[in-house]
Amino acid sequence: MPELRIDPLSGLRVIVAAERSERPGARSEVAEREAIDPEGDPFREGHEDRTPPEVWALRPGGGEPDSPGWTVRAVPNLYPALEPGAPNGSDPLDSGRGDPELFAVRPASGAHEVVVNTPESVSSLHHLGPEGLDLAMRGWRERMRAHDGAAYVHVIVNEGREAGASLPHSHSQLYALPFVPSSVARERERFTAYRDRTQGRNLLADVLQEEVRRRERLVAVDPEAVAICPFASRGPFHVQIVPRTPVARFEDEGPT
Template sequence: MTELRYNPLLRDWTMVASNRHKRPNLPKDNCPFCPGSGKVPDDYDVLTYDNDFPALSPNPPQPDDVATELYRVEPAYGKCEVILYSKEHTTTLPELPVAHIRKLVDLWTDRFRHLASNPRHKYVLIFENRGPEVGVTMPHPHGQIYAYPYVPQKLRVELESFAAHREETGRCLMCDINREEVAFGQRMLEETEHFYAYIPFFTDYPYGAFISSKRHVGSLLEFTDDERTDLARILKRVTSGMDALFDREFPYMMVLHQSPVNAQKPVDFHFHIEFYPPLQTATRLKYLASSETGAWAPCNPMAVEATAPQLREAIQKRKEANRHVDPLA
């Protein structure tokens, strides 16, 4: 059973997807994403794969007959796709050459364009869950895309903040955040021709990096050819540095924040990527406890002015090593 249930306390929707408990959990053989499985081509670079256990689908079943005037339900309309990073079962994002990651950026862009063309879709979220620490059930490196029939609450709050800041100052909120981080400097991680990477002043994760475009654009669709390649480059640098930080595969949630689609009026937004990595140390995790979950009151257990220099040093060290094998890195 899949459906959407409205939460009147938060004015947001909860996706109910009872089919997802059937997902395989870290299978050591019979990977459906590997060539030879019969599920994917025998050879591919990057690939779109319809999620076998979607929370949203183009032809959803009718919801259960439990709705009332207060408790609304809707069919779980939308689309859930898996984005396979490569045919190699153990090659993760930071291990891919920049030219290969550029193919991933192009696929993200193509899928964003395609999913945005459906007027019933209102937000297209591209993301990756990496590592069992954040609940990954399939070890083959991949990301996902959800096309929602509504704008999820966190993104809605961001959009409202952008609009309020524009009205109050006449400026873009993310452009101002970029300027603040560049001016302070201590939280900066990396800078390329078209992007900044930093751990922002306000993040609730010790190593919660942001990647933000320098140019004020709302989505992948607006990037030039050079910007797409540069996005691939800074993605490799930041994620490689994360792996180098504790000399282990670094778990994270990575989410691309972009303009909503099919909005009724023009929307002011600025493309950026947010990382939510749970590690405090090589072996210690940051958990979300009662205050954070129940009150949405974030608490960062470490000052980012202390953690950013550590990650910056790891990025620089790994960048120099990568350049010996990948000239675009």
């Protein structure tokens, strides 16, 4: 029977109707990805002249910017969703006098970067192995810290055309936003309210403890983190990775 579930972290309501997975055409199939042509790969090591000038790179052996020898590299997005500039923090609905500005437009200021996860022509994070993934995450953290003055910094990994990636080489995208997304603000409010109501307890830690106790949606457990399918998953294959020791910010030092 379909269920209406409430996400304990965000408060969003989700309808879970497992029976609909049996309807015709419900199961999606993803074709095997073709191998990347190294010569046509602008993110491959040795092709640094095919990207905008780098803003950061991890070079264990040193070297000049925009040269080979890097393991992780960050460049401005060639087609940015955000442009550099000071954000306009005014509220268009708080004009003080007269009618509010109902159809408000402000410059989309901030930063939009591409973090190239590896110098090799591979299409997925799982090709990097644990050491390569650790280096990629180090790059994400470095670039997040570089934009610590932004209202919110978000990193995404979209692999394959199905996820909107325009280039097959494994890469991440960083958005330094001039605002806090409403979904994040909502979660922050719920965490604060839960802490006040329970005399200091952590909402995510309590959710994780209950998930481990029930063992209904556990995917994997290791000494540092637990992977679960959230109680109110918003789509198939939704997996949430929760640190076993609470960490305030992803970019803080600690296990990856």
